[in-house]
Amino acid sequence: MSSTWTLPDDLTVPEPVEFFPAAGEKLPQHWSKCFGCGDDQPAGMAMSFRAGNGLEVTGRLEVAKKYQGGPGVIHGGILSTAFDEAQGMACMALGSPVVTGHLEIDFARPIPLGSVLEFRARIDGVVRRKVYTSAEAVIVEGPTADPDTVVGTSRGLFLTITSEHFAKTKEFVDGEPTSPFGTSSV
Numbered sequence: 304m305s306s307t308w309t310l311p312d313d314l315t316v317p318e319p320v321e322f323f324p325a326a327g328e329k330l331p332q333h334w335s336k337c338f339g340c341g342d343d344q345p346a347g348m349a350m351s352f353r354a355g356n357g358l359e360v361t362g363r364l365e366v367a368k369k370y371q372g373g374p375g376v377i378h379g380g381i382l383s384t385a386f387d388e389a390q391g392m393a394c395m396a397l398g399s400p401v402v403t404g405h406l407e408i409d410f411a412r413p414i415p416l417g418s419v420l421e422f423r424a425r426i427d428g429v430v431r432r433k434v435y436t437s438a439e440a441v442i443v444e445g446p447t448a449d450p451d452t453v454v455g456t457s458r459g460l461f462l463t464i465t466s467e468h469f470a471k472t473k474e475f476v477d478g479e480p481t482s483p484f485g486t487s488s489v
């Protein structure tokens with residue numbers, strides 16, 4: 304791995320908000336039209352998430368045949384999207400919407416089509432509006448499944464935002480969302 308990623312000295316580690324689900328419970332979608340997790344997005348990746356301990360979440364992705372990059376393996380952009388989603392969902396523990404500012408991925412092992420990936424993502428700490436996150440992925444089902452072998456890692460900086468952030472792009476939403484703005488923040 305080659306990276307300039309470093310955690311700042313003034314990092315603080317927040318407590319999850321009180322309405323964040325308990326460990327093992329499902330997380331709500333942040334936005335039903337989301338390509339990563341929305342159930343109102345037929346073309347999407349349909350990722351699902353559960354709360355972990357503290358500031359960690361776990362996510363699940365079934366690697367469909369349409370996600371192919373090289374012969375028989377996942378496209379790197381799909382894996383990057385899944386990390387983006389997983390680390391964004393970890394930020395739900397703050398109770399504030401976020402967007403990705405910076406994301407960097409290491410692709411450690413080939414991931415065959417038909418695998419089921421588990422993502423373990425967490426908030427490492429915050430500085431003002433900056434949320435530092437990291438994650439790993441393992442294959443939990445499929446021909447090369449091994450929950451102890453990390454197949455990809457990621458580090459990402461997310462920024463907390465207000466609902467104003469999406470005011471200018473609201474008119475471009477495709478169709479009527481099943482979960483409206485206001486209840487679904489990003």
Ligand SMILES: CCCCCCCC/C=C\CCCCCCCC(=O)SCCNC(=O)CCNC(=O)[C@H](O)C(C)(C)COP(=O)(O)OP(=O)(O)OC[C@H]1O[C@@H](n2cnc3c(N)ncnc32)[C@H](O)[C@@H]1OP(=O)(O)O
Pocket residue numbers: 322323324331333387388391392394395398399400401402403404405431432433460462464488489
């Ligand atoms: C239990 C129920 C809970 C319910 C509530 C929870 C709701 C759900 C919560 C969460 C789920 C989310 C799941 C999402 C998953 C998918 C996410 C995506 O894919 S998002 C799409 C891609 N990203 C964009 O489209 C952003 C585009 N970029 C921007 O809009 C801006 O650049 C933005 C907002 C990122 C920053 O702009 P500025 O004007 O607001 O802020 P400035 O002043 O520039 O920066 C603030 C600080 O951040 C640093 N910064 C900003 N960008 C940086 C970067 N790229 N690298 C390093 N530092 C950066 C700056 O240096 C500054 O640092 P200094 O405070 O001064 O120390």
